[in-house]
Amino acid sequence: MSKTTIFEIAICTVTDGEQAERARKAAMEAVRHYPGFVSWQALTANDRPDQIADIVEWASREAADAAAEKVRTDPAFAPYMAAIASVSLMQHFHTRHNV
Secondary structure, rough: OOOEEEEEEEEEEEEHHHHHHHHHHHHHHHOOOOOEEEEEEEEEEOOOEEEEEEEEEEEHHHHHHHHHHOOOOOOOOOOHHHHEEEEEEOOOEEEEOOO
């Protein structure tokens, strides 16, 4: 039986793509040290460079929830949050099926 992890999916619009990308890389470096961190995929829409998506995998729901609280006060994450103009989706998901 495979272990269930939690996927955090965030889809956002940014004001300045280059600035947001630098801030995202710094945020990724900080978050990868959070307890329960597994992986982070940083995506950018093909036809809309101002639309980005982050898929962050956590070891558990508890780790995901704790990280969601921590990023609000983590100075390393503040520039990334400031670069985000709007959030279309921010949700945690668990795996139902794997192929």
